[in-house]
Amino acid sequence: MTFPPRRIRPEAWLPVGVTALEANALKVVRSDAHRSVLAGPGAGKTELLAQRAAYLLQTGICPSPRRILAIAFKRDAARNLSSRVATRCHPGHASRLDSVTFDAFAKSLLDRFGQTLPNEWRPTSDYEIVFSTDAIIRQVLQSTSKECTNAETAARIRAINIKTFERRHVVHQRLPNSKLPLTSWQNIAAKNYWQRMLRGQKCSQLTFPMIGRLVELLLRSNDSARLAFALTYSHVFMDEFQDITPIQYDLVYTLFRSSDTILTAVGDNKQQIMRWAMAMDASFDVFEKDFGAKRVRLLNNYRSSPELVRIQHILAQALDDKAPQPESQTETMVPGDCCAVWDFTSPEEEGKCLAAFIADEIAAHNLHPRNFAILVRQKSDSYAGSLASQFAAAGLLLRNEDASVGALKIQELLTEDLSIKCMQLLRAALTRGAGTAWTNTLLTLQELEPTGFDYSDINSRRLAKLLDEFASQLAQDYPAPPSSSKAMTALIAKVIDFLGRSRMRAIYPAYAQGNWLEEVEKCITEHLQASADSKTDWGEVLDAYDGIDAIGLMTIHKSKGLEYHTIIFVGLDDRAWWNYSNDEAEATAVFFVAFTRAKQRAIFTYCSSRGQRTEIQPLYDLLTKAGVSTVQIT
Ligand SMILES: Nc1ncnc2c1ncn2[C@@H]1O[C@H](COP(=O)(O)OP(=O)(O)OP(=O)(O)O)[C@@H](O)[C@H]1O
Secondary structure, three states: OOOOOOOHHHHHHOOOOOOOOHHHHHHHHHHOOOOOEOOOOOOHHHHHHHHHHHHHHHOOOOOOOEEEEEEEEEEEEHHHHHHHHHOOHHHHOOOOEEEEEEEHHHHHHHHHHHHHHHHHHHHOOOOOOOOOOOHHHHHHHHHHHHHHHOOOHHHHOOOOOHHHHHHHOOOOOOOOOOOOOOOOOOHHHHHHHHHHHHHHOOEEEEEEEHHHHHHHHHHHHHHHHHHHHHHHHHEEEEOOOOOOOOHHHHHHHHHHOOOOOOEEEEEEEHHHHOOOHHOOOOOHHHHHHHHEEEEEOOEEOHHHHOOHHHHHHHHHHHOOOOOOOEEOOOOOOOOOOEEEEEEOOOOOHHHHHHHHHHHHHHHHHHHHHHHEEEEEEEOOOOHHHHHHHHHHHOEEEEEEOEEEEEOHHHHHHHHHHHHHHHHHHHHHOOOOOHHHHOOOOOHHHHHOOOOOOOOOOHHHHHHHHHHHHHHHHHHOOOEEEEEHHHHHHHHHHHHHHHHHHHEEEEEOHHHHHHOOOHHHHHHHHHHHHHHHOOOOOHHHHHHHOOOOOOOEEHHHHHOOOOOOOEEEEEOOOOOOOOOHHOOHHHHHHHHHHOOOOOEEEEEEEEEEHHHOOOHHHHHHHHHHHOOOOOEEEE
């Protein structure tokens, strides 16, 4: 694909990389007003944002040096959008899209402006990011209740639920400019908790929700910081808007409500599976009211076959009886049932049958292991062991993407920028025919240039020469993967040194936090060492690192935003869905997310030795209503 480096007239602009967009999507792409886009799975919401970025950048409607800010909830979603834009735009345009997670965005603001917070709320500049722990909350609540002179207040504080304390009483509302007024027992407890986290140790300890609240306060009370942001960003995109928390929404509101920045929010209420993590109610309604955003619906489904879309619609109606009927834009490619429940007598039989089925499908239909995903509700470890050995017996590699390597899960490590850059460089230097890796590494070097890259030939040649020299030396020093962990550590250190540690820290703020860069470096080394196990060819090692030939096993939450030819959900039983009756709506949304990852086929397995299916009967009823049959596999 070639990208125009210069401006295109808006009326001459055409979608890039897709043949067409549905009419409503095109309207949003070209819109000059706030919009909210509600659409079902596979409707092309993320694609719409990528096209809108291309439109705004290529036409100059987002004029240099102004930028687009795209905020997502997860790193892989942020990366998904930036890589779609990178394949649709000239690098000079694509580099003006900042696609970040909410947490990274809030943290970068705290790092830049945190010291301007009022005394009462100012953290130490070397603050640490922590997760709230029951032990600290318990300790704060106990000491607060002991200090209380009023017996009733003390009793109420003692009775606070530790699990929901932070959400309900600490970060539930905007912070005041001065001290928290001690007008309620909740505020007394919250104040002591803030004190403990801000000043209880040598450096402040903050959770991401606390950071969000502090940043909202600092922007509210710092006009010039707010103005700087509004001037920087002409447009803001928010994907998966159904999952936004009140903390994140308040931050967006404070930053952009009074600015000329244009906001686009896309999402699907039926895929709201983060209520446990504070996702707000009716986020689209609130946004539309506050910003005067007009709502647009998309009706196409570019992912799933017509039959899968028909079944999806029955599930969708259980979540929203007014959900419009989407229209599949793809064809059915598989013969027979595209959805079924398979009943097994034992997990061994189940593993054997699934492995044989996938192996046959790969052979018969020219599919690839990555076309399949094994999904589980949670605790992937408890399924991985036995499935992996059955799969290995059938010549298939199953990889638990949820398994930990050091401080990260494999799936998280693979979306870490440091890991991506290191693997690209190793591929470019140590494998044959790695043209794409070479190009991407050059782009990385451009991105990491200290003064910003100017796209002159002389500069491009200078970086290409640098890379060439480094790659040749690496190939000479490491003809085969090192077998000792010491040598592997030295290799990764060398690669990161070449990219430039301080530049990585400057470009990716997460790496400027504590020793996060070194933590990720350790994970990369550990995972590469494991991937190199008894292999002598660099190509095979790097493929193993990326899991290129492996079938991924992951939780439904981790599968969000992804798509596969075939998904196999293992364990449609009460034990896996143990909290089904606590929040039926959310559980049904989780089920909907799993089902809608499939392009061509969705299979659910059940094994009586793992649990009953009484509690989750409503999920089975939905499948039955859609005409999905249950097959006893013997
Ligand atoms: N206009 C289009 N033409 C062709 N294919 C498209 C179009 N829009 C999206 N797609 C493809 O359809 C699939 C789903 O798109 P996308 O991931 O953007 O959907 P989504 O609405 O964000 O999905 P979900 O909410 O389920 O994660 C992707 O493979 C994408 O490349």
